[in-house]
Amino acid sequence: MSVNAVVMLAPGKPLEVREFADPALEPGAVLLETIASEVCGTDVHLHHGRLNEVPYPIIPGHVSVGRVLEARGVSTDVLGRPLRAGDVVTFYDVHEVCGRCWHCLVAQQPNRCPNRRVYGITYSAHDGLLGGWAERIYLKPGVKIFRLPEPLSADDVIGGGCGLFTGFAAVERAAPQMGDVVVVQGAGAVGLSAAAFAALRGAGTVIAIGAPAARLELARLLGADLTLLLTERSAEEREAAVRDLTGGRGADVVIEAAGNPAAIPEGFRLLRDGGTYVIAGHYTDVGSVAVNFHADVNRKHADVRGQWGTEFRHVYRALTLLAKHHARLPFARVIGARYGLGDANRALSDVEQLRVTKAIITPGLQNR
Numbered sequence: 001m002s003v004n005a006v007v008m009l010a011p012g013k014p015l016e017v018r019e020f021a022d023p024a025l026e027p028g029a030v031l032l033e034t035i036a037s038e039v040c041g042t043d044v045h046l047h048h049g050r051l052n053e054v055p056y057p058i059i060p061g062h063v064s065v066g067r068v069l070e071a072r073g074v075s076t077d078v079l080g081r082p083l084r085a086g087d088v089v090t091f092y093d094v095h096e097v098c099g100r101c102w103h104c105l106v107a108q109q110p111n112r113c114p115n116r117r118v119y120g121i122t123y124s125a126h127d128g129l130l131g132g133w134a135e136r137i138y139l140k141p142g143v144k145i146f147r148l149p150e151p152l153s154a155d156d157v158i159g160g161g162c163g164l165f166t167g168f169a170a171v172e173r174a175a176p177q178m179g180d181v182v183v184v185q186g187a188g189a190v191g192l193s194a195a196a197f198a199a200l201r202g203a204g205t206v207i208a209i210g211a212p213a214a215r216l217e218l219a220r221l222l223g224a225d226l227t228l229l230l231t232e233r234s235a236e237e238r239e240a241a242v243r244d245l246t247g248g249r250g251a252d253v254v255i256e257a258a259g260n261p262a263a264i265p266e267g268f269r270l271l272r273d274g275g276t277y278v279i280a281g282h283y284t285d286v287g288s289v290a291v292n293f294h295a296d297v298n299r300k301h302a303d304v305r306g307q308w309g310t311e312f313r314h315v316y317r318a319l320t321l322l323a324k325h326h327a328r329l330p331f332a333r334v335i336g337a338r339y340g341l342g343d344a345n346r347a348l349s350d351v352e353q354l355r356v357t358k359a360i361i362t363p364g365l366q367n368r
């Protein structure tokens with residue numbers, strides 16, 4: 001038997017569906033039948049070669065949901081709950097954090113561990129089915145498998161995808177106070193998640209800035225109180241709207257989830273003196289921008305923080321809250337289109353052109 005998987009051969013080259021041998025499981029490994037894997041902005045950037053140290057060719061797809069097909073000596077998920085064939089699970093896409101280096105032990109920042117690998121990004125296709133745009137996903141020994149909590153479906157999880165966890169992490173990093181005014185720049189999956197969790201955390205007002213209009217409708221659905229359409233309001237109008245709401249002071253917290261350097265100077269203008277600015281949308285290198293550190297940071301007494309990747313706790317806490325507040329946080333509705341493996345090129349270009357908010361790859365589509 002063989003397994004079909006999408007391979008990104010190198011930046012700029014069309015994606016191809018290739019056949020891989022059905023993998024033999026080593027002790028501690030688990031094989032999933034892929035239900036869905038996300039397409040996110042990072043995949044577009046990977047295709048443009050904007051992330052360093054990517055071992056092309058790769059099988060893209062970092063956050064995925066699958067059904068357990070086979071497990072070799074693994075009988076529980078990461079939380080010790082029984083794991084059986086047929087269970088629907090997701091897994092923490094980051095693997096091989098070492099627990100033994102300076103970053104892990106002293107700084108306690110495993111997201112900067114040099115041994116860290118990520119499914120669908122920093123594993124080569126030569127090393128196996130280590131990405132989600134494939135009929136099967138090979139979970140190496142030690143991968144943190146998480147059985148979906150009731151009542152979550154695969155769509156609920158993959159509708160937010162990695163953005164669900166990154167947006168959660170950005171809110172945790174920003175640590176808004178109850179009643180704060182929070183501005184979220186960007187209404188892709190990260191921005192939608194940040195708006196949703198900021199609202200859930202008790203923000204007084206959540207303002208989402210982004211485009212196109214359909215994304216801002218989703219932001220309102222998920223908890224934003226006010227939305228500002230980028231294509232309809234000038235930067236001056238956006239700033240005036242935020243100042244109007246805050247007695248002229250600006251927002252207590254700004255979360256950047258735009259992935260566009262032009263958002264940064266605006267973010268500082270929207271931030272009040274002594275406010276907190278979290279940069280979460282620059283996961284790949286999209287270029288530089290001029291910031292006046294006197295006016296924007298020093299005199300403003302701003303607290304500026306970066307958020308790099310996610311930890312397992314973000315996955316756990318975000319999904320636990322998603323399960324509890326299932327009706328309030330309908331992330332399945334963020335899914336805009338589903339693509340079979342053979343449509344991966346179209347999926348990437350649809351995401352790049354903002355034709356769809358969350359695109360997902362469902363390998364089963366073409367088999368049925």
Ligand SMILES: [Zn+2]
Pocket residue numbers: 097098099100101102103104105110113114115
């Ligand atoms: Zn380490």
Ligand SMILES: [Zn+2]
Pocket residue numbers: 039040041042043062063161162163
């Ligand atoms: Zn992603």
